[in-house]
Structure formats: structure tokens, C-alpha cells
Amino acid sequence: MVMNNTMAESGRKNHDSFDLTKVILSFLVVTLHLTAFQKEATWLIAFSRIAVPMFFLISSYLFFEPLAAKPNDSDWRKERLRHFVLRGVTLYFSWFLLQMPLTLRIWGWQAYGYSEGYGITRTLLAFLKKLFLGNTFVASWYLSSLILGMCTVVFLGCFMSDMGLLALGAAAYLLCCLNSGYAELNILRISFFYIPNSFPASLLWLALGKQTAENTGIVEKLQTFGKKMKIGLTCMAAVLYAVEYYVCSKLQLSGVTDAHVMLVPLCFFLFLLVLEDERDIPHAREMRTISTVIYCSHGSLAALTLLLGERIGVSFEQMPEAVFCYLIVLLAGTGFALLLMQLQKNRRLKWLRYLW
Numbered sequence: 001m002v003m004n005n006t007m008a009e010s011g012r013k014n015h016d017s018f019d020l021t022k023v024i025l026s027f028l029v030v031t032l033h034l035t036a037f038q039k040e041a042t043w044l045i046a047f048s049r050i051a052v053p054m055f056f057l058i059s060s061y062l063f064f065e066p067l068a069a070k071p072n073d074s075d076w077r078k079e080r081l082r083h084f085v086l087r088g089v090t091l092y093f094s095w096f097l098l099q100m101p102l103t104l105r106i107w108g109w110q111a112y113g114y115s116e117g118y119g120i121t122r123t124l125l126a127f128l129k130k131l132f133l134g135n136t137f138v139a140s141w142y143l144s145s146l147i148l149g150m151c152t153v154v155f156l157g158c159f160m161s162d163m164g165l166l167a168l169g170a171a172a173y174l175l176c177c178l179n180s181g182y183a184e185l186n187i188l189r190i191s192f193f194y195i196p197n198s199f200p201a202s203l204l205w206l207a208l209g210k211q212t213a214e215n216t217g218i219v220e221k222l223q224t225f226g227k228k229m230k231i232g233l234t235c236m237a238a239v240l241y242a243v244e245y246y247v248c249s250k251l252q253l254s255g256v257t258d259a260h261v262m263l264v265p266l267c268f269f270l271f272l273l274v275l276e277d278e279r280d281i282p283h284a285r286e287m288r289t290i291s292t293v294i295y296c297s298h299g300s301l302a303a304l305t306l307l308l309g310e311r312i313g314v315s316f317e318q319m320p321e322a323v324f325c326y327l328i329v330l331l332a333g334t335g336f337a338l339l340l341m342q343l344q345k346n347r348r349l350k351w352l353r354y355l356w
Contacts, residue, residue: 013065016281018058021274022291025051030298030329033138036322046245046257047238052142053205053267054274055295059146060153060209061275068214074158081154088147092140094354095296099137102300106307112136133193138299141197149202153210162207162217169204176201176259181244183254196258208268212275222272230273237266289341292356294333301329301336 028048031037038045063084067077103111113126127136132148135141156165176196178188195201211219225233241262248254281287305325309316316325337356344352 014278014280015062015275016279016284017274017277018062019284019288019291020281021054022058023287023294025054026291026294026298026333027330029139029295030302030326030333033299034302034322034326035317036319037326040319040322042249042257043242043245046242049257049260049263050267050270053263054271055142056146056149056202056205057209057212057267057271058274060150060206061213061271063150064210064213071214077154081151084150085147088143088150090354091292091296091356092143092147096136096140098355099297099300102303103137106303129193133198135197137296138302139295142295145197145199145202146206148199149206152199152203153206157210162211162214165207166204166211166217169207172200173204173259173264177261180256180259181248181254181261183256185253196256201259204264205267208271212272225272227273227276230269230276234266234269234273237262237269241266286338286341289356290334290337293337293340294330296355297333297336298329301332305329305332 028051031041031044031048032051063080067073067080070076108114111130113128113130114123115126118126130136132144133141153165156168160168172195175188175190178185179190179194180196183189208219211217212223215223241260244260244262245257248260302325305328306316309321309325314321316322340352340355343349
């Protein structure tokens with residue numbers, strides 16, 4: 001999402017398949033934030049949960065792949081991290097400011113942490129909590145978590161072994177599961193913030209992406225598997241994930257699906273399959289932009305569609321009308337991305353490039 005490296009330009013592998021995958025993943029993300037899909041398409045929602053972990057894996061891989069060639073070059077690592085953070089912060093606040101008028105119109109100042117009776121200090125703290133450990137616009141937690149998580153992984157990677165970093169990420173992800181898919185067990189519940197939608201949730205995926213790029217640790221052995229073996233493992237993980245989700249639903253362990261244990265092997269083996277595809281794919285650069293624009297704007301586009309529906313007397317809160325809302329968001333997001341790409345060709349509008 002943030003690290004949009006062009007692999008061909010640096011002589012490394014061709015990863016056009018990443019750009020195609022990111023478009024598909026952005027389509028899945030939209031389903032996660034439509035109420036009707038949450039109520040009536042629960043299995044689709046469950047499998048749409050692969051989207052954000054896959055985004056983390058891809059971004060981590062693209063960040064660490066060039067570093068793997070010079071693992072001891074600390075200056076280059078620092079410069080690359082500085083560039084990564086700068087791009088991420090720019091992307092975040094570009095969309096934050098662009099969507100702010102609509103956010104205030106629909107959700108009010110509560111979207112930024114304000115509540116009646118809050119003083120300046122408490123309001124500021126609430127906003128910082130939203131900024132670093134939550135959302136200031138729909139699904140913005142991914143961007144802040146990617147920035148904070150990457151800084152954490154790069155810093156700790158200077159002192160910890162690959163297995164140590166992976167263990168830390170696994171522990172953080174286990175906490176996410178205990179506060180999401182297994183929340184009703186009431187084990188290690190965290191009330192200060194929703195950990196499955198904050199930067200600790202990124203650590204396992206970023207550590208796995210790092211090991212994949214560097215071809216170290218347990219990942220080194222997994223990458224030796226043939227394509228058929230990877231497909232088989234992906235299918236097996238998908239079945240086990242479905243079983244886990246079904247059992248959790250039947251036992252009413254939680255009503256949310258942000259984190260389940262078997263989501264880890266499912267996403268990782270799927271990621272290895274995508275990584276193996278080195279075909280040239282037409283319009284990959286455009287797909288890269290479309291995926292970012294849809295991800296960052298889909299919440300506002302969905303809200304506008306719902307408001308429009310109210311004006312004309314059509315409710316998109318139920319199926320099958322919600323499918324039309326979904327298609328409208330995808331078409332509008334794609335059209336918006338194409339428009340931005342066209343407009344930024346004007347030298348006075350080059351700043352639009354900050355939106356992707």
C-alpha cells in the first residue's frame with residue numbers, strides 16, 4: 001500500500017502479481033465495511049479477512065527485499081525507513097484532510113475522539129489514541145499500523161534473532177485472537193483499545209514478510225516447496241480456517257472475525273503463491289494506484305452512496321440492494337483513481353500524487 005516499489009526498475013524480480021492481488025484485496029476490504037454484508041454474508045466477511053494481512057505481507061516484502069542484498073548497510077536501512085515513513089505519513093494525512101469535511105458531516109467530531117465535556121487535554125489524548133491505535137477515517141488503522149509496525153520490526157530486527165521477532169509477532173497476534181475471534185473466553189482482554197485493529201496486529205505479518213524477503217528462518221524451508229505443495233497447503237489452511245470460524249460461530253465465542261489462528265497459514269501460503277508468479281501483467285502500475293485509492297476512499301464513498309440512497313428513497317442496508325452499493329463504491333473508486341492519475345499529469349496538480 002505504501003511501498004509501491006517498481007521491481008523491474010531495480011533489476012529484481014517482477015512483482016506485477018502483487019499489484020493485481022492488491023486490487024482484488026481492496027475489493028474484499030469494501031465488503032468488510034458494508035452493514036448488510038456483515039449481517040447476511042458472514043462467510044464472505046470471514047474470508048475477506050485475508051485482505052489486510054496480505055497487504056502487510058506484501059508491503060513488508062517490498063520493503064525488505066532490496067535490504068536483503070546488503071544486510072549490514074545500516075545507513076541504507078535508515079534512509080529506506082525514513083523514506084517509507086515519510087511516504088506513509090504523507091499518504092495518511094492526504095486522505096485524512098481530503099475526507100475530513102465528509103467525516104465531520106457524517107460522524108462529527110466524535111470520529112476524532114471528541115466527546116461532550118472533554119477538555120482540550122483529554123480531547124488531544126483521545127485524538128492521538130485514534131491516530132495511533134484506531135481510525136480517524138474508515139480503515140485508516142492499517143496505514144498507521146504499517147508505519148508504526150515497520151519502525152518496530154526494523155528497530156527490533158537490529159537486536160533480535162529472526163525467531164525472536166517471529167515469536168514476538170506471534171504473541172501479539174495471539175492477543176488479537178483473544179480479543180477478536182475468541183473474545184468471549186475472557187482471557188487477556190484489553191479494554192483500552194481494540195488491539196486487532198492497531199499496530200501490534202501488524203507485527204507477525206511484517207516479521208513474516210521480512211523473513212520471506214531475506215529467505216531466512218522457517219520461511220527458507222517453506223520456500224523450497226513446489227507450487228503444487230503450496231497450493232495444497234493453501235487449500236488445507238482454507239478448510240481449517242473455515243472449520244475454526246464455524247466452531248467459533250457455533251460456540252458463540254465472538255461476534256467478530258478480525259483475527260483467527262488459521263488465518264496465519266492461509267494468508268502466508270497464499271502470499272507465497274502470489275510471490276511465485278513473475279508474469280508481466282498489463283497496467284500493473286494503474287492497478288497499484290486503483291487499489292490504494294479504493295482502500296483509502298471506500299468508507300467515504302459508501303457513506304455518500306448510503307446518503308444518496310436515502311435521498312431517493314432506496315435503502316442499501318439490506319440484500320440484494322447492498323450489492324448495488326458495493327458495485328457503486330468499486331466503480332466510483334476506480335473512476336476516482338483514473339481521474340486522479342489523469343489530473344496529476346498537469347504540472348500544477350502534481351501534488352495529487354500524494355494520494356497514492
